[in-house]
Amino acid sequence: MDGSTISDLIIATVRMATPLLIVALAELYSERAGMVNIGLDGIMAFGALVGFLVCYWTGNPYLAVICAAVAGVGVNMVYAFCTITLCANQIVYGMAINIFAPALASFIYRVVFGVSSTLAQATLMKTVAIPVLKDIPLFGKLLFDQTPMVYLSYLLVIITAIYFNRTKSGLNYKAVGEYPKAAETMGINVIRQKYIACIICGFFAGAGGAYLTTCYVNTYSDGVVAGRGFIALAAVIFGRWTSPGVMMACLLFGFFDALQLRLQIGSNLIPYQLFQMIPYVMTLLALTLLGNKISGPKANCKPYFREER
């Protein structure tokens, strides 16, 4: 491995980890309020479509990401209403979102572009280099010449860590996920907090989906999300419900995915399926080795009945 291969590997890692990271952080905000949302994949798919469409029409990728984020909130509100207000099972409704949202996205794409089979291509977000940092030798150009979405997602990791550990409002937020009844007696509006969590989750999951179609590839095709929502879900557990942990998990997965693609190209004799397993095997291995000492929010996945004793 020479220098250019290594730097190529690093930049591919960052590129592949970013959509995972944004969506994993979305899930982190959701689960910290006790809302397990396995519908991330669906919200991403819808965000990817809305992002692509807005970008295609306006040529403005920033507006596209914002619209996609808002659309993500819209989709997630279906989940929020059913699970918070109606106290339905979170897993079932998350799954429903996974089936419903990509189908809706696919339908809208078909309505907009008809059955014409030409490939629609939109503009991509330009990279913005950070003045001083980009001149760092070796990796400066790679790590600090990215799209603003990449910087924002890493900034979000820091903000999230500070918010959940150093602010009163963050601790209140976490209390809702740990022991909602106690939180309620302390004057925290649990229902409102859960809705806020779902809004944040939908916002970032939609934006994460839009990252795929506004910063990564310039086309939309059904299945463009390709299971990234589920990887993000795993990254939250892997990352122990903390934002630095989640970031490490996403980078690790991105690294092994980028690595397996490169290993595959290098060898013809070994079946490619073996390489494709690598990121998943490493995730499994890491989960097993880390054990389950720190579990997630106590009231995770449990519906909250305000008047129940």
Place this chain on the structure above:
Amino acid sequence: MKKIFSLLLAVCLALALTACGGAKETPAPDSSAGAATDTPAKTYKVAMICDSAISDGGWGAACYNGMVDAATANGWETAYTDSIDQSAYADSMISYCDLGYDMIFAPGNQYSDAVVQVAADYPNVFFAVLNGSETLPTANIASILPDAKQIGSIAGIIAGTMSKSNVIGFIGGMELDTTKAKLANFESAAKTINPSISAVSAYAGSFNDTAKGMELAASMINDGADVFFGDASAVDSGARQAIDQKNGTGAIGIFDIGQPADLLGQNPCVVCSVVTDNAGMIGLCMKDVQSGTFGNKVVYGNLENGCVYLGKFNDELVDADTQTKITDYVKALQDGTFGK
């Protein structure tokens, strides 16, 4: 509250009923007109199922267009279901069979098992499997088989002639028999022209993950590959995007070979395409259905019958001499004298 609700329901029901009534009225004049002119000519119907999207700018698009073109030429009606999972192959086909479709078009070898299963239950519906194996056909199943070896060889000829770095790249979706044949012949044909060429290849493990196509192509470019060929639908579009990005705004030095439609002009990096005339082959199947001679056969597509051919060249990237060279090689391939 309840009263309002029941009232609403009643209104909905009434509306639904009138809507039904309205729908029934429209086809009536048609059938009476048909009876009056004494032409009870049957309108044949064909349906296609597809695991990628028909708007993927690659495989799905070419197959769908092929079906529509063949249907227009033969006066058939069409329908399709796309982006379905493997678990839905059989169910989708059964639905079309129940709806009275005459022919089901399954564009890929991966549907073979589901087709065999459904075809046994619906002996009066005809199934055409693109890239189906030679042993697949029964009384109501026919295989449409474009010659994967020739397709691979043609791409290999283009790549072997165009490559300056002596490294060529191939990106597959899944490890299908046809994909493997394309890869093997792509490599060997290129080596026949230029023995110092080496081919790098990888599989995306998907036909939809555009981003993965980008990553694969980017890393192959890093390894020095300068001519690409792919067999992976939407993944190919990702690969072309990576190539275009690498080429930037300057001179185009990294090329892509399109398939199965003529993709010239879709991306700046496309130098030429290996075109498979799906419409021609599906049209042959449709004629068989109409004449009652469908089944128990393989409809081949190759250079000889014109169902596989070299697409248009990108004149800016391929000079006249090279074009002639490639065309001559392809002619030799057709005559069986290539590499001999």
